[in-house]
Amino acid sequence: MKIIPAKTPEFVKTLFPNFIWNIDTKKKALYLTFDDGPTPEITDWVLQTLKDYDAKATFFCIGNNIEKYPEIFQNTIAKGHAIGNHTYNHLKGWKHKTKDYVDDVEKTQDLINSKFQISEIKNRDSKIVNLFRPPYGKFKSKQSKLIQELGYKIVMWDVLSYDWDQSVTEETCLKNVTSTAQEGSIIVFHDSIKASRNLKYVLPKVLEYYTARGFLFKSLN
Numbered sequence: 001m002k003i004i005p006a007k008t009p010e011f012v013k014t015l016f017p018n019f020i021w022n023i024d025t026k027k028k029a030l031y032l033t034f035d036d037g038p039t040p041e042i043t044d045w046v047l048q049t050l051k052d053y054d055a056k057a058t059f060f061c062i063g064n065n066i067e068k069y070p071e072i073f074q075n076t077i078a079k080g081h082a083i084g085n086h087t088y089n090h091l092k093g094w095k096h097k098t099k100d101y102v103d104d105v106e107k108t109q110d111l112i113n114s115k116f117q118i119s120e121i122k123n124r125d126s127k128i129v130n131l132f133r134p135p136y137g138k139f140k141s142k143q144s145k146l147i148q149e150l151g152y153k154i155v156m157w158d159v160l161s162y163d164w165d166q167s168v169t170e171e172t173c174l175k176n177v178t179s180t181a182q183e184g185s186i187i188v189f190h191d192s193i194k195a196s197r198n199l200k201y202v203l204p205k206v207l208e209y210y211t212a213r214g215f216l217f218k219s220l221n
Contacts, residue, residue, distance in 0.1 A: 004137075006160050006176035018148060020220075022158040023184040028215040030185055032057040032206075033157070035086055035133065037191035038065050038072035046191045046203065047079050053207040055217035057081050059191070060133045060155075063088030063108030066115065073115060082219035083116075084131035084155060085109050093139025101143050102150070105132060131155050131220060155220060158185040163198040170201035177206050186220070 013021045023031060032050075037043040037059055050057055059076050061083060066073045077083065088108045093101050109130065132152040134144075144154060159181045162168045168176075181187055187206075189199055207217070 004160060006162060007180040008156070008158050008160075016156070018154070019144075020153055020155045020186070022186050023220075025184045028183055028213070029218050030181055030183075030187060030210055030215050031220055032187050032189060032217055033060060033084070033133070033155070033220070034058070034189050034191040035060045035135075036065070036090065036195075037061055038069045038076065039191050039193060040069060040072065042193065042196050042199070043069075043072050043076065043191045045200065046189075047075060047081075049203055049207065050081075050217070051079065052204075053211055053217065055207055056219040057217065058084055058131065058155075058220045060084035060086040060131070061108075061112070062086050062090050063104075063111050064090075066108070066111050070115065077116065080219075082131065082221060083112055084133055084220070085112060085152070086133055087135055090135045092136060093134055093143050098140060098142050098146060101139065102146055105147060105152075106150070155186065157188045159187045161187060161189050161198070161202060163195040163202060164190050164192065166194070166197075168198065170198050173198040174202045174205055177202065178209055181206075181210070 008021060034046060034057060038061060059081055085105055085108045088104045091101055091104055130152045132147055133155050137156060148154060159177055161173050161176050163173050177187060
């Protein structure tokens with residue numbers, strides 16, 4: 001059930017000005033992001049679909065999934081997409097002590113860094129930027145402050161697709177994006193099993209819809 005609107009209200013962005021909600025640009029560019037992967041088959045499908053439209057994106061990965069599916073993670077790097085940190089255990093920040101939460105974030109970042117370092121893939125489009133998105137979009141103010149002090153850019157969103165919500169139809173999920181996304185929008189999808197039904201319907205249509213209107217799809221950096 002939708003509680004948070006698909007389009008982030010401007011007043012919310014002003015409450016947290018140090019977070020990245022969208023990219024300030026007048027160019028026809030959109031920033032697709034995918035949370036919760038890597039996931040077998042689904043992430044692979046996303047990568048191929050993006051390739052079909054020459055689109056780049058940013059993947060906010062769960063550390064535990066990186067360890068379980070290293071080949072998928074390396075393939076994401078190989079395709080030239082940006083990588084973000086989504087904690088190791090998909091933690092709810094408000095349920096954990098700040099030290100435990102930050103340690104979980106750092107554990108994931110160490111894993112991300114090591115995968116880039118050991119990779120034999122020579123792709124200059126792939127690079128490490130300390131991007132972080134809190135699971136559920138919620139964490140304690142002390143946690144966010146400390147994470148920023150450690151050099152992370154906290155990335156939120158301008159548009160939520162609601163692809164993970166089983167009560168949201170494919171058409172509504174599509175409309176959540178096409179009726180709200182504009183130049184510089186950061187859009188949230190999920191390369192997860194739960195989101196796969198809506199994602200497989202919506203993502204190709206979003207790519208087709210905005211490509212036809214002259215938009216490019218870029219990764220965050």
